[in-house]
Amino acid sequence: MTQLQFKDAFWQITPYGLRISKPCLRTPLHPLPRIHPGDGYPSVNSLALPSTFGQAEISLCKEFTFHTGYEVLVQRLLDGRKMCKDVEDLLKQRAQAEERYGKELVQIARKAGGQTEINTLKAAFERLKQQIESVGNSHIQLAVMLKDELKGIEEFRERQKEQRKKYESAMERMQKSKLSYYKKTMESKKTYEQKCKEADEAEQSFERTSASGNQKQTEKSQNKAKQCRDAANEAENVYKQNIEQLDKVRTEWEQEHIKTCEVFQLQECDRITILRNSLWVHCNQLSMQCVKDDELYEEVRVSLENCVVESDIDYFIKSKMTGTQPPGAIGYENYYSREPNRGNSSPTQSCGMMKRFSGLLHGSSKNNAESITPSAPPLEKADGVYASIFVNEQARITSSQDYRVLYDYTAQNMDELDINEGDIVAVIEESEDGWWTAERNGQRGFVPGSYLERI
Missing domain, CATH: 2.30.30.40 (SH3 Domains)
Structure with a gap:
């Protein structure tokens, strides 16, 4: 299945249709690690982003259409920028929630009583308080990790903005130049057509005057027809020159458009890949947090297994x-x-x-x-x-x-x-x-x- 490129589908509307064929590079993305049940606590290296993210996929571009235009591309990049901000807001709010939750757990653990209990049940309760505080601290650490991930997305979004601005400025200059030459060419075409009509009318008038036999009128009509024809020829030359100049500008614009589309497509690939990987890492972080919480609570369960009713009763009898x-x-x-x-x-x-x-x-x-x-x-x-x-x-x-x-x-x-x-x-x-x-x-x-x- 072929993969369309931005430069294939987003040509600016112009008086000329374009059909170009050009191969585009593609490199498959490395799959990100998943956490499966029983895998335990994954290593930090398993969360690294793939080294080949953001590259375009291989395909043979067969057809290039121009029914939408450059503005659609820019709008898509602006929508992508808004999506980055939405992900940033999500991570920011999740980090704040994790931080609040962790601090509240720490406070709960530190304010918990249990000093009146004795022997094995007291030891189990003390272990529970310790592990609740550890869980709270781990959630606070998770909030720090989420803030680091949020900072990375913000920096990526700003880099893309700076790069996009440079190509947008170049495209705006080319657009203005092309539009200026296009208007000039259309005006010269209109003048050329008008001069041709005037020359045809003058020649027809000369033919009618020649048939009447009036020498003076015939000579006057002949001179006018010649002048109109010379003006038409001159307008034709100007029109041809403007056409050549417009085609030159169009060619330059076309090359700039192709380059801009390729850059914008790479930016979009990078953005989708970065956000996809960021969300994947986010899910892995949450999964690891669940695993870590369960490991801490498992220590409490082990302590509770050592809690024996008969032992606590005997201890109370002997001591009191x-x-x-x-x-x-x-x-x-x-x-x-x-x-x-x-x-x-x-x-x-x-x-x-x-x-x-x-x-x-x-x-x-x-x-x-x-x-x-x-x-x-x-x-x-x-x-x-x-x-x-x-x-x-x-x-x-x-x-x-x-x-x-x-x-x-x-x-x-x-x-x-x-x-x-x-x-x-x-x-x-x-x-x-x-x-x-x-x-x-x-x-x-x-x-x-x-x-x-x-x-």
Whole structure:
């Protein structure tokens, strides 16, 4: 299939038809790379533009028509320039959108909470925040790449404009010269035709006068016919000279027109190729961004695979455990059975026992020195509201025995002892309230008895 060229189809309307045959060069374009599923992240070199873009295709130009003209070519190039601006606007707006999106992702990642979570789920959430910030930064980088592509198209459009202006100026000069000679030739043709008509009329008048036999009139008509014929011959010579000059100008215009059409066609080929490749690269950039986003989110999925429910539950139990034994039941105390001892009650001891019992109910490890003193028998109703609670806190004194620590425990008060899993401690006292006196490395303090195991 033959390929028409601009110079074949856009001749300026003139009084002369043109038929020219001339071969034109063509070089096939290299295909641009595509991203297929599974290809992964393509290299930067795969985005390079083909080295032979913008060359005309090979064809034998058989026919040249002139039904449209040079103005159609110029209008097409102006339309192409507008298309370049449309692509620039698209890339500009897309770059702005990518930049806004990336910055918002970074802000979202930095403002996200999650500090209250623990163990594996907390690690997965922290990984998600990191990857969201990375995705945001990658979209900001994509916006920079789009701006670079936009700058390249702008520079290309301006180069084409400067080149087109030079050929447009040359064509305008040739057009004006050709039009001037054409008008001059048409005027000389009109004068030539008028002189020929006058010469014919003068000769016909001479013939009629000769037939009448009037010598004076005949001689006068003969001189007039000769003058008209000389004027017609002179007008013919001027007309022929103008025709030759017009043909010379037309030939120069034709050569300039062919050269301009070839340049304009190359410009159009370059423009179409540049925009095609730019849009192709743009799609590749967006595809690569999707691949990059998926790679970042895959790391989050890997982190979530390591999130185990049982592990997080065990971690919480070990780090926040308060004890394995529930508080004892509150027994019934008859008010009248302890009436004789009511006057000898000790408010201080009663309050101390209440505080120790309250600490056990709420899982608190806070103790004071009063809680380990021997308790008195049940006392009277305190302040007329509740009966005092009898808790036998008589410590059972034992000989020193070694125990192994099962769980970590951090001391909450000065009278408690820090212990870690695997430590060996010596138990000095085992109190029934669950708080034992232990010694480790020369330091003594209270520890939860449920955290220890006899060796």
